[in-house]
Amino acid sequence: MKSDELYALLRRRGVLWPTAEIYGGAQGLYDYGPLGAALKQRLERAWTAWFVGLSHDFYLIDPAELLPEAVVRASGHLENFTDPEVVCDQCRTSFRADTVLEKVRPEGVDGLAPAEIGALVRDRGVTCPRCGSTALSVPRPFSLMFGVDFGVAGTERAYLRPETAQNSYLAFARMWDVGRRALPLGVAVIGWVYRNEIAPRQVLFRMRAFTQAELQIFFDPAGFPVPFDRVRDERLPVLRAARRESGAESPEWVSAADLVAAGDLPEFYVFHLAHTYRFYRDVLGYPADRIRLFEKSERERAFYNRIQFDVEVHLESLSGFKELGAVHYRGDYDLGRHGEGSGKDLSVTRPDGRKVLPHVLELTFGVDRNLWALADTHLANEGERTVWKLPAYLAPVTVGVFPLIPKAHAEAALRVADELTAAGISVRYDDAGTIGKRYARMDEAGTPFCVTVDGETVAEGPNHDTVTLRDRDSRQQSRVGRAALVDRLRSADALVRPARL
């Protein structure tokens, strides 16, 4: 489906829509409706089970979204996550450096250091575009972070977090004790992050407010033991940086064992890469031939990342492979920076007496992007029918309950709906229109099962208290006793969980 068509369907069904839509929307901001909110919650639940569930020493925390300025200074965001900005001291208006300089330097300021831009502003007699003054400041970085006044005096600054990872690093010292001094130690955060993107695009793919799920695993650089046998023979669709240089775009299938044998990727990294790949293929159900593990070259990745593979999935709506998550080996950069910034030594003492600054393996997951990708890859037009073939444990609604003839069966059907709801199952009752339309609505919303109450349910006889249970993908119906429904639906709702490390 094309992007426009998919977005229209998602809006119509109440999955998501632009924030402040009645005011014309706000660039890069979207709200989730009932189906979207439920799907997002269940996606997060599946992610948590798969990644945080990997070890008894992995924990999910829920930290604040505002970070004090000192944090983003230490992390490097204040300095690097920026565009250059020039302020006029006369009229206090700020401008982008390339705007002020466009007369003397029409080619723009990309690649120039702030000091070089400052020299241009000073030496070429550049004036303020608004008031004509020459009292222009040296260029300061314009933050792509949202800064806010903090405290009543208004003199302190805080920032909406641009990534959740920083919260995990900040929590490390506390979690070291809470987690009873175990390494590897995992600290996961799921939550909103905020970036003042220059050009939000492609709906859920570049937003100004979005949700990340990130697991930071702190480990002893002297050794990160993993049960490598579990993934040894898993063949992974990798696109290595070296191969890409010779023009390759499609992945080659390489076993985890062979990846390690190549020499430059440690076992612990490949293990987690394989575990991540299995999540996309087996839990989220992306077709294996649409997934690729895209290695970023030294030039492409952030300087502190020692190894980086992006998980990409080919999306028809955006006509290409799109990054949905990544596995970063960040070394000791983060704890080192926050150790310096805070003045607290974040190194820890191991049982054998060694003092080590833990390294970080970061597993990131773009919740919104995956929600879109699940719509792109699992939503199919089959003739007249549109079916969202979500795995049952991700579907926003697990079961639709209908009376075959509303006038005759509504009471009994409502009773079934209430029973299932009370059992903790996500239920949607519908008695509007023909039975075919009700099935169709549920198909489009991804609901895996429909229960219909009919004459046999309410009449005395062999089928008393039985209902029809209809399967979304096959459209097959079977007669099921009312009492057995809860178990049937609960088992479909069960999550795929990994073996512990």
Add this chain to the structure above:
RNA sequence: GCGGGCAUAGUGUAGUCUGGUUAUCACAUAGGCUUGCCAAGCCUAUAACCCGGGUUCAAAUCCCGGUGCCCGCACCA
């Protein structure tokens, strides 16, 4: 941020060039009749010219500004 394109009911659209009736049609939605296990039929109803300004006797239509979306470039720590 730059360049190009687009904007009419919930969705898809006709009308815009060449200003002039009550803004077209389909689907969807709601109610009714009928039917009773896969989007059937009939009747009825709700529902739109992105926002602001200008030109004109008259603007969905022409002009200006804004906003949003799409495509490329740049950006994506």
